[in-house]
Amino acid sequence: MRRTRFVLACLACASTAFLEAQLAIRGDKVYTMSGPPIADGVVLVRGSKIERVGRASEISIPSDYKLLRAKVVTPGLVDAHSTVGLTGYLNQPHDQDMLEKSAPIQPELRAIDAYDGRDRLVGYIRGFGVTTIHTGHGPGALISGQTMIAKTAYDNVERATMVPLAMVAATLGEGARAETGKSPGTRAKMIAMLREEFIKAQEYSRKREKPATEKEKDKDKDKEPPARDLRTEMTARMLKGEVPLLVTVHRANDILSTIRLGQEFHLKIVLDGVAEAYLVLPEIKASGYPVILHPTMYRSGGETENLSMTTAAKLRDAGIPFALESGFEDYVPKTRVILFEAAIAAANGLSFEEALATITASAARIIGVWDRVGSLDAGKDGDLALYDGDPFEYTTHCTGVVIDGQVVSTAQN
């Protein structure tokens, strides 16, 4: 009996060891993003979490840890805003789920009901080191739906999901304009409709949640509390600050309208896109709203005609927290790769580490998952990207990707 228990215990140990990946990643340079880079650094990963980070001279790598080596090691990259998984790579009607055009305001649409972890673009960006994506409904409607945060390692949406409801996506400006004869047809109408929606949600919350006083009860004595309404319920959650509103907006005047709206209803707002941010830096700074900046190589035209490759550096100078995004693309390339976008920002005013922060630490903070990803610290998720040189150089390769302690790519990308 004792013997059997012993054998069972050993088997259990063995199987745990087998299931629990134990990795040592050693880099000529390890960018932890929570402190200065470590020359000849080691990251130990046990199970799905980072166990220890430090100089190779100070960490002895246990013999049963699988060793990976690279010139440069960074945290797994975090794409602060994408539509990958909802905007399939073929770009045909059957694989485009980022925009439902039947109504201008639909915050009840959940991203988790649409995310396809098997889409080829998920694996494609993962191959360059992208391990976490904030994805979901795209720009193109006043309120298009919800966003989520996913790990790029998994086919299954339940397994992939880190945060099922991250933000609600909104658009102001040309992108939100409805077809002729439908609302919203103008910018003023867009704001009016949003204000009406939030006021409606205030009423809804008051009636559903606040116990009526005797007097009110008397007044409303024949009235039941309003029936549960998914749309207004979500708007009400934004009013409470539980869910941020991610507003894709480019023109300076639209940025100011967004801030005005946010202040009226005390919303948590994340400014997205903001091609003309450099025209209204003091106002953005004063609002306290973080920015998810358009891809550095985004096409200029229409509302984005004035965008600049130097906006990231200007946001840095202004002290505004910001991250970079791959954003939404309706043609080729069907998605951008944040690694490449950060590279161009690094060539246009950001330092190497500042640019890397826009796709790691800053991105994780702005989308609210800093406790799990965005830096190499003990206790955080075992997400790493390995490169054979400066990750931003065109001719460098991503040589390894680790997600939740599992090696998910060793290809040269």
Add this chain to the structure above:
Amino acid sequence: MLVSKHCMTPDNRFTRLLAFVLATASLLPAQQTPLAVVGAHVIPISGPEFDNGVLVVEGGKIVSVGPARSTKIPDNAQRIDASGKILMPGLIDSHSHIGSPAGGDGSAPIQPDVRVLDSINVRDAHIQKAQAGGITTANVMPGSGHLLSGQTVYLKLKDGRTIEDLLIHLADGRIAGGMKMANGTNSRRQPPFPGTRAKSAALVREQYVKAEEYRDKIRKAGGDTSKMPPRDLNMEALVEVLDGKRVVQFHTHRHDDILTVLRLANEFHFKVVLHHVSDAWMVADQIAAAHVPVSLIVIDSPGGKIEAKDVSFASGAVLEKAGVLVGFHTDDSITDSRLFMRSAALAVRAGMSREKALYGVTMANARILELQDRIGSLEPGKDADFILLSGDPLSVYTHVLETWVEGVRVFDRSDPKDYLYAVGGYGASHDQDDMNFDDEEKEER
């Protein structure tokens, strides 16, 4: 003088139709005193790289180029210190849509009579942005929504006031340009456009058969004007293609569509360049066997359209290995002219040689446009089209500092007006009213 005398030869009917657009001698300021660019690391493309080089330019042409120790600088030359910088030929983009070009309309799938040069806005800011990317020559094309959307034009990216300022005149007086064709999905539309691939090919063959017959009638007339067929702009343009005077620049993606292009070119003996060619890596050997060049696009991710689902950074490397002549293009605004070098660099990332990648944005494209005797490398006698870079051409941190076309500087990153185009910002996409000329140059006019 409104018309170049070359075009007035009465029996040269195919060039006569272009005559009215030919301008007098260029109104642009020409470079007069010799210029010597000294001290740069030189990548001549035509030979090995060397340090501390000298490039001597006069009258818009390269006089000499070589290491400082062995290259004479004329006493009266204006010297430009380029030490610490990289000097290489101006980049050539073999497929671009700068200048807001438009070709054929929705009336027919095949419109060879349409010339894109009749649509170009030389004040379009995209031309300035292309200069900021180091591009000195571009093949500006109509779109791919037709089987044949019209005649393309090869432009010198000077600071021009009129399209004439940018045109390249060939020895026979014709304006340099190709013929844009496309197959696959883009040109499949509602009638009168084709609905299938087989119909697409049939419509094209029908027109080329007609053009062959038209050409035969002209040949039979033997110069007797009374026996000549009535003038037909469509047929005249296609005869230029059949005669090899106008290269077909063929948009194609899918592996089978690529082979269809080769089949058509073989049947009608036209010169062709394969453009975009997402699936090139699948049929590299067939392309090589046909001795057909490729003009590649490099896209950050696959898809966006069904035909581009397998596009790969590795195409350049695979084609190089197969022995295919490989150029790159921006397809601006699909990719940004200011980052053209990036396409070559990403091909190197996927295994292409540095040498062939740099060749691909210069000399390969010169050959693709059949302008290899004028542009594409730093060699005496060629046009003085060159760029100065802040560092290695394949590095992301490198910027184009200056762009020169025929001995005239058209982009200077240290000039705030030019810098605006290089990085973007308020007004960077607006049409230009004064075309960015220096004040003194304006006064000269």
